[in-house]
Amino acid sequence: MSDFFYAGIDIGGTTAKVGLVDNYGSIIEKTQVKTLKTGNWKKIIDDYVKPIEGWIKSGKNVVGIGLGGPGAFDKNKKMLVTCVNIPELKDAPIISYLEEKFNLPVMGDNDATCAAAGEHIFGAGKKYENFLFVTVGTGVGGGLILNNSVFRGRDGFAGEFGHMTIVPDGLLCSCGNRGCIESYASATAIINNIKTGIQRGTITTYGDVDLADIDARLIFTKAQAGDKDSINAVDNAAKHLGMIIGSVINLLNLDAVIIGGGVAQAGNYFIDRIKYYCEQTAWPSFMKGLPIISAQLLNDAGIFGAASLIIEAQSEKH
Ligand SMILES: [Zn+2]
Numbered sequence: 354m355s356d357f358f359y360a361g362i363d364i365g366g367t368t369a370k371v372g373l374v375d376n377y378g379s380i381i382e383k384t385q386v387k388t389l390k391t392g393n394w395k396k397i398i399d400d401y402v403k404p405i406e407g408w409i410k411s412g413k414n415v416v417g418i419g420l421g422g423p424g425a426f427d428k429n430k431k432m433l434v435t436c437v438n439i440p441e442l443k444d445a446p447i448i449s450y451l452e453e454k455f456n457l458p459v460m461g462d463n464d465a466t467c468a469a470a471g472e473h474i475f476g477a478g479k480k481y482e483n484f485l486f487v488t489v490g491t492g493v494g495g496g497l498i499l500n501n502s503v504f505r506g507r508d509g510f511a512g513e514f515g516h517m518t519i520v521p522d523g524l525l526c527s528c529g530n531r532g533c534i535e536s537y538a539s540a541t542a543i544i545n546n547i548k549t550g551i552q553r554g555t556i557t558t559y560g561d562v563d564l565a566d567i568d569a570r571l572i573f574t575k576a577q578a579g580d581k582d583s584i585n586a587v588d589n590a591a592k593h594l595g596m597i598i599g600s601v602i603n604l605l606n607l608d609a610v611i612i613g614g615g616v617a618q619a620g621n622y623f624i625d626r627i628k629y630y631c632e633q634t635a636w637p638s639f640m641k642g643l644p645i646i647s648a649q650l651l652n653d654a655g656i657f658g659a660a661s662l663i664i665e666a667q668s669e670k671h
Pocket of ligand 1: 516527529533
């Protein structure tokens with residue numbers, strides 16, 4: 354255990370996970386705080402940081418605070434400029450408020466970017482200088498580590514992998530565009546694929562299962578057991594993901610691709626299918642020796658990721 358600690362706050366619509374990470378990648382304190390529905394951003398933030406104040410009072414040497422938020426984080430304005438789940442935090446000066454309150458470095462970023470930073474510092478991306486992190490869950494998100502640091506782009510919005518267009522005039526996405534990869538490859542898309550087939554009567558292998566009980570886990574289990582319709586649904590998602598990841602590999606000549614999120618936790622089956630389709634798009638010389646692997650940080654990925662923002666910033670200064 355080191356004698357100094359990084360605080361991480363993983364902000365979510367219903368709760369925030371708050372923790373302290375040491376230099377060696379151990380979480381030494383963690384707790385959950387309910388997201389208040391008060392309409393007042395200061396009260397929400399004050400509640401999130403109460404545990405950190407307690408840890409500092411008890412003598413823990415906290416050297417910085419990182420926040421991961423569910424929205425687009427503007428690096429110049431230092432605020433979330435979209436935050437659908439917690440509208441109170443949109444355009445609120447949370448970073449400068451906390452810097453003043455704690456007199457410590459405070460950084461924030463989008464939660465998928467935080468997850469990429471977390472994998473880079475503590476997880477599957479430790480030994481890679483250039484990698485794409487893709488998270489596949491309810492939606493599809495991403496983060497880029499280039500030249501050993503988080504790539505943020507002009508405003509800080511870089512890494513919106515889920516909204517790369519794969520099908521011209523394709524399915525309508527939650528962002529308003531058509532044909533985004535998220536509409537074809539998220540857990541939601543895989544589940545919808547099966548449900549639609551059942552409703553149309555083209556999929557009959559799910560028997561009497563209630564539509565509401567069909568989740569990604571069930572579909573993956575059935576696919577691995579050889580059910581053709583489930584294999585097709587998973588394969589359709591993997592094909593779209595693999596093709597876009599392959600294109601990104603051709604663009605950036607990456608060292609690795611790391612896949613995280615709920616669907617990726619289903620194991621190697623999905624990742625192997627992504628890899629198969631990736632190899633159809635990326636040039637062989639780019640794919641040679643390029644690992645496509647699962648994320649390592651699972652339950653506490655958000656805390657690790659947020660804390661990693663501070664570690665990243667400090668290492669860039671050196
Ligand atoms: Zn979109």
